[in-house]
Amino acid sequence: MxxxxxxxxxxxxxxxxxxxxxxxxxxxxxxxxxxxxxxxxxxxxxxxxxxxxxxxxxxxxxxxxxxxxxxxxxxxxxxxxxxxxxxxxxxxxxxxxxxxxxxxxxxxxxxxxxxxxxxxxxxxxxxxxxxxxxxxxxxxxxxxxxxxxxxxxxxxxxxxxxxxxxxxxxxxxxxxxxxxxxxxxxxxxxxxxxxxxxxxxxxxxxxxxxxxxxxxxxxxxxxxxxxxxxxxxxxxxxxxxxxxxxxxxxxxxxIDPAEFEEAAESPEVLREEEYVRNLPGALLVRVDRADLSKNVVRGFRAYGRMLELHPEMRGRVTFLAQVQPSRGDIPEYAAYAEAIRRSAGEVNEAFGTPSWRPVELSMQDNFPRSVAAYKNYDALLVNAVRDGMNLVAKEAAVVNRKDGVLILSENAGAHEELKDNALSVNPFDLDDQAAAIHRALTMPAAERARRARALREAVLSNTIxxxxxxxxxxxxxxxxxxx
Amino acid sequence: MxxxxxxxxxxxxxxxxxxxxxxxxxxxxxxxxxxxxxxxxxxxxxxxxxxxxxxxxxxxxxxxxxxxxxxxxxxxxxxxxxxxxxxxxxxxxxxxxxxxxxxxxxxxxxxxxxxxxxxxxxxxxxxxxxxxxxxxxxxxxxxxxxxxxxxxxxxxxxxxxxxxxxxxxxxxxxxxxxxxxxxxxxxxxxxxxxxxxxxxxxxxxxxxxxxxxxxxxxxxxxxxxxxxxxxxxxxxxxxxxxxxxxxxxxxxxxIDPAEFEEAAESPEVLREEEYVRNLPGALLVRVDRADLSKNVVRGFRAYGRMLELHPEMRGRVTFLAQVQPSRGDIPEYAAYAEAIRRSAGEVNEAFGTPSWRPVELSMQDNFPRSVAAYKNYDALLVNAVRDGMNLVAKEAAVVNRKDGVLILSENAGAHEELKDNALSVNPFDLDDQAAAIHRALTMPAAERARRARALREAVLSNTIxxxxxxxxxxxxxxxxxxx
Structure with a gap:
């Protein structure tokens, strides 16, 4: 009508x-x-x-x-x-x-x-x-x-x-x-x-x-x-x-799925895919503004916890974090951006080797690289403290080609629609998130495929x-x- | 029964x-x-x-x-x-x-x-x-x-x-x-x-x-x-x-009103009253544990704001703050105790004179002095961020002899019973609290008496x-x- x-x-x-x-x-x-x-x-x-x-x-x-x-x-x-x-x-x-x-x-x-x-x-x-x-x-x-x-x-x-x-x-x-x-x-x-x-x-x-x-x-x-x-x-x-x-x-x-499917085939995205695919090991991704609500710091700390508890994962995964600067003139945001850099650095310091950087943090707005990451993640971390909806979860589910697993905060609005096929996490619980990251990265292929398909269908069944x-x-x- | x-x-x-x-x-x-x-x-x-x-x-x-x-x-x-x-x-x-x-x-x-x-x-x-x-x-x-x-x-x-x-x-x-x-x-x-x-x-x-x-x-x-x-x-x-x-x-x-009425006449309390009554000017009081929920820091800052906005009040009021140490082995509490001392110091630094200290902060447990303060306050500040009930408001209302005015956080449990005769404040709003302190200290005697009587009756009508x-x-x- x-x-x-x-x-x-x-x-x-x-x-x-x-x-x-x-x-x-x-x-x-x-x-x-x-x-x-x-x-x-x-x-x-x-x-x-x-x-x-x-x-x-x-x-x-x-x-x-x-x-x-x-x-x-x-x-x-x-x-x-x-x-x-x-x-x-x-x-x-x-x-x-x-x-x-x-x-x-x-x-x-x-x-x-x-x-x-x-x-x-x-x-x-x-x-x-x-x-x-x-x-x-x-x-x-x-x-x-x-x-x-x-x-x-x-x-x-x-x-x-x-x-x-x-x-x-x-x-x-x-x-x-x-x-x-x-x-x-x-x-x-x-x-x-x-x-x-x-x-x-x-x-x-x-x-x-x-x-x-x-x-x-x-x-x-x-x-x-x-x-x-x-x-x-x-x-x-x-x-x-x-x-x-x-x-x-x-x-x-x-979202408009066609918009993302089209973007996914653009030359800029294809170019960025070369970078993304060359990162060592499985690919854990997050894409967020550097907002205090997004829980970027606990995300790195949970990832570090996972590497601590599962030494066999070291060198076998890279966490690509695309974190766009946001509201840097508000003091709380400037402090948070600093905390993001520090916590990423701590994980790299603790676990990195000459041939492997555990966290690749980019604090720039790079839409093509974000879409390239959407296409290639094995696991996507959306662990917001609170989030009105979180469209990253939906955008990524539509264009991902790897049967990637969605790890989703129970306080993101998207959780009401997507929880059945995501791994739900309490955004305040580091070990809960660490366990979800590990589970996502070691999930059997059949379960990954089933969940990824269901997520994509959930998004396509309620478009913009x-x-x-x-x-x-x-x-x-x-x-x-x-x- | x-x-x-x-x-x-x-x-x-x-x-x-x-x-x-x-x-x-x-x-x-x-x-x-x-x-x-x-x-x-x-x-x-x-x-x-x-x-x-x-x-x-x-x-x-x-x-x-x-x-x-x-x-x-x-x-x-x-x-x-x-x-x-x-x-x-x-x-x-x-x-x-x-x-x-x-x-x-x-x-x-x-x-x-x-x-x-x-x-x-x-x-x-x-x-x-x-x-x-x-x-x-x-x-x-x-x-x-x-x-x-x-x-x-x-x-x-x-x-x-x-x-x-x-x-x-x-x-x-x-x-x-x-x-x-x-x-x-x-x-x-x-x-x-x-x-x-x-x-x-x-x-x-x-x-x-x-x-x-x-x-x-x-x-x-x-x-x-x-x-x-x-x-x-x-x-x-x-x-x-x-x-x-x-x-x-x-x-x-x-509370048990008899317990406080009896304590109010004890020799220890009478002795402490000498100290309390010798403080210069009208008496603003708070009695709290040094808990993060009690909002002691904003209380001092609101008082400072009041002195800034009403220069004529300088030298004519003392803020006696009895703040008992609490849970000092929890880092957040140690930091809060420090913030309490600092914020009291800032007000004294900004407005104090050789003959007048605007804030008298005592971070010791001194029950007789607290009761002496209850008896003699002109205004009592209870501005908790959140508080299950807050019995200070009730204890003090029963033994106060000065028709003292209660300034009460809308997030204290006591607010449901006492709000009609207290001055309600938003505990996050410094100017709201500054205005309430000023209003309490300049309130006409008849209104003070009416409110104090009603508060006392409210407490006596629902004892322990x-x-x-x-x-x-x-x-x-x-x-x-x-x-």
Whole structure:
């Protein structure tokens, strides 16, 4: 079913970034990354959808200042200009350190965070104004549309539902998708009440609030009940609040398999495969951002533990870790990147020989090499402390050619879909992870093949198109139920 | 109602500690502390109750090895001897770092804990054997008793219900009281499944599982549902699991007001009052163990923030912090004690004058001075990150003579009962705490008096006797319902 009314997608990140060539012409590049890929699929599905996002580059700002809609290939885009200091407060003081840390449970609570007036300022002078900009741009885009649908995405935009309702009332159907974990009320209590209650009240002005997993949906309903006193029907997936009923749903996000199958045959990837295949022994792989939630340090330590317990594996495996730098200007991230380097070095120091380096750590963004690694791993380690979904697990399962085994944290969103054919691990337990790595590397071929096939089928049975279709279906049902 | 059958109380800590005088005679001292006081009240109520606890001192071990029950004043005691290394594993490797940290949410999860084989060893060679010792001693004590009731206490004994049922079957009524916070399932997931599921399965062999607050009871039911798949009736306070129905209840623990009113008039306290009353200006007080959950560092920093924002308060208030050393052999605690000293020093450095020291930090156990401080505070700061109950808030409210204002963390168990007349604070928000300190110290006399009176009444309306009575009542009801 294609949505026939007007559809507006809103996300902080835009699907394209504009720049100016040396000759002064406007050029653009299309963004990559899981969320943008997913929203591209939504945009394709909903013909003529408008996509509203933040202006990021200087040229983006020029585009934002031009009237009307910018049409690029199959996309119709409106860029929103924010005051740079407001954007900085929203992005670098509120969304990325605070909300990201709370929702992933990353704070060392006896010491951090130290909230206060600065938090309030980031909220009032950063988060609220940027969200208001989005709400206004959306309201403008909606004018004249019939049965409009607004799809709001992720933790940068929590206040948009409320601010948008103030502008346009109850007519548009609002769906809000949260792409990161929604923790239980106890973690939300870390935040000041104006944030934790403000966010909840705003989200409950939506018609549908959506998550990647049933667990997050359940936690959201528990939060609404406990922090706001809302009436909740956990089985039915509904929250009643302020005289309205909000549907709470889970749609596990996925990938476009064709995109990865195509990338897997690209010349860049084939070139990188030469490097990857020349690494000695079996291939253990991880591909992650250098984020505190990804558990890179414990991954190396667990691998070291495995080499300690199973000396016969020494020289017979290489751990290729593709870890992209991330948010290096936040002190906690700089310290974590350092801890990653140190812990990789410790394993190499303890077990390396002149002819064998146990860990090959690359802290650069190298997509072709990551895909080359996806194709060739014998075991893939995804041991996140917490992770909204983790698309690496899905991408890799589709293109792997070696019947590679997936080792998967029970706290990754992907665990709900993939657990039956992955080796589940507790991300805090080094010996559990060490045992899983060993088991993966010594698993009989028949079991490897069976698991790999089942994983691939699990991913192919719920692609990004299915993810979009399921949401469209529920939005139509919602419209029908409440019209 | 006095329980007429045989009642057995089991706790790790004993109500008395035995020692040997220089002349070789056996002597003993009665323990203090909230839990022991509470269980003394249970013991008084249930005439002839037997109290089983761990032998701690050398002389305790001798007592444990003598046959029969040891009668001391109004107490009937059986001490259990543990293998010292098993006890050390239970106490110093499993209960106090791991369970305490998880249940209070104190881990810096990107880095700690690093669980593994050592955890399994502490569980199998420490926690299980000591719990088995308790179960056996309890089974022995039960033999021949009619309608026996077993009251198990706290996080050192989680496996006793299961091990005891193995020995004696379904006949005894088992009540298990957890005195520390019960967090949501997400935090329990930090622990290996053999612990988190093992603990839950065992607790669900009890008839009643009890907590200090409704929030903990709710979290327990959510844990049973999510981690075990048990059927839960949150409104009715019941979990159905393994063909049995378990009642889940909350009974906010309290104090014996007479004990504190008496202590308040003791010569030692009167002497300490001279010191306390000579401190310059209004008196802000905190009394805590140096535990990572108590939030001592943020307390000093919030006080410093208040002095920064309200220069007129400088020289007109002293912050007396009685912080008892605790668990100094655990590295995290040693580091925290150092952070406490440093942060107090920073405030004194920034604002102190030759005639005024803003913070008086005493890191010694000085009960008379603490009671003297209780009597004389103008404001009491209880800003715990998380706290099972926090009896300081209740003790102090009863003996304070100054219409002192209670500043209370919304994450302390006491908050459910006392919030209406305390100033609630978010323990992570320095400015919120700074504002509450300022408001407390500048509050009009009439409001202070009204709040102080209401707090005192709230405590007096639910004393330790009421706490015991409520449990006895429910145990009788349970017996009736299932007989």
């Amino acid at each position: 294609v949505h026939r009314g007007g559809m507006v997608i809103v996300s902080n990140r835009a699907p394209v970034t504009f720049s100016r060539s040396e000759s002064g012409e406007r050029t653009y590049s299309r963004g990559a990354g899981g969320l943008v890929t997913a929203l591209n699929a939504v945009s394709r599905r909903a013909e003529g959808a408008l996509w509203i996002a933040s202006a990021a580059s200087e040229e983006d700002v020029r585009v934002a200042r031009e009237p009307g809609v910018c049409e690029i290939e199959d996309l119709r885009i409106v860029l929103v200009e924010h005051d740079p200091s407001a954007y900085d407060l929203m992005y670098n003081h509120l969304a990325n350190p605070l909300l990201w840390f709370v929702q992933h449970g990353l704070y060392d609570l006896p010491y951090a965070p130290e909230l206060g007036g600065e938090t309030l300022r980031a909220w009032e002078e950063g988060y609220l104004p940027t969200n208001r900009n989005f709400a206004r741009a959306t309201a403008e885009a909606l004018s004249g549309l019939e049965s409009p649908v607004v799809l709001l995405h992720d933790y940068h935009l929590y206040m948009v539902p409320e601010l948008l309702r103030e502008e346009v009332g109850e007519e548009p159907l609002i769906s809000f998708f949260v792409h990161i974990p929604w923790p239980e009320p106890g973690l939300w209590r870390v935040l000041p009440s104006y944030i934790r209650e403000g966010v909840l009240r705003s989200l409950l002005r939506s018609d549908i609030v959506a998550f990647h997993t049933r667990r997050y949906a359940r936690n959201f309903m528990a939060s609404a009940a406990e922090l706001l006193g809302a009436e909740v029907d956990p089985r039915g997936g509904a929250v009643r609040w302020g005289g309205r009923e909000v549907w709470v749903r889970s749609y596990p996000i996925s 198109e299915d993810w979009v279709a399921a949401q469209m279906h529920d939005m139509a049902a919602r419209r029908k139920a409440f019209s | 006095v329980h007429r059958g045989g009642m057995v109380i089991v706790s790790n800590r004993a109500p008395v500690t035995f020692s040997r005088s220089e002349s070789g005679e056996r002597t003993y001292s009665r323990g203090a502390g909230g839990l022991v006081t509470a269980l003394n009240a249970v013991s008084r109520r249930a005439e002839g109750a037997l109290w089983i606890a761990s032998a701690a001192s050398e002389e305790d071990v001798r007592v444990a090895r003598e046959p029969g029950v040891c009668e001391i004043e109004d107490l009937r005691i059986v001490l259990v001897e543990h293998d010292p290394s098993a006890y050390d594993l239970m106490y110093n490797h499993l209960a106090n770092p791991l369970l305490w940290f998880v249940q209070h949410g104190l881990y810096d999860l990107p880095y700690a804990p690093e669980l593994g084989g050592e955890t399994l060893r502490a569980w199998e060679e420490g926690y299980l054997p000591t719990n088995r010792n308790f179960a056996r001693a309890t089974a022995e004590a039960l033999s021949g008793l009619e309608s026996p009731v077993v009251l198990l206490h706290d996080y050192h004994l989680y496996m006793v219900p299961e091990l005891l049922r193995e020995e004696v079957g379904e006949e005894p009524l088992i009540s298990f009281f957890v005195h520390i916070p019960w967090p949501e399932p997400g935090l329990w997931r930090v622990l290996p499944s053999y612990i988190r599921e093992g603990v839950l399965r065992s607790l669900l062999r009890s008839d009643i599982v009890a907590f200090h607050t409704r929030r903990y009871a709710r979290n327990f039911m959510a844990s049973a549902a999510e981690l075990l798949g048990a059927e839960v009736d949150p409104r009715g306070g019941a979990v159905r699991w393994g063909g049995r129905e378990v009642w889940v209840r909350s009974y906010p623990i309290s 006797e009421d706490w015991v009575a409520a449990q006895m009542h429910d145990m009788a009801a349970r017996r009736k319902a299932f007989s």
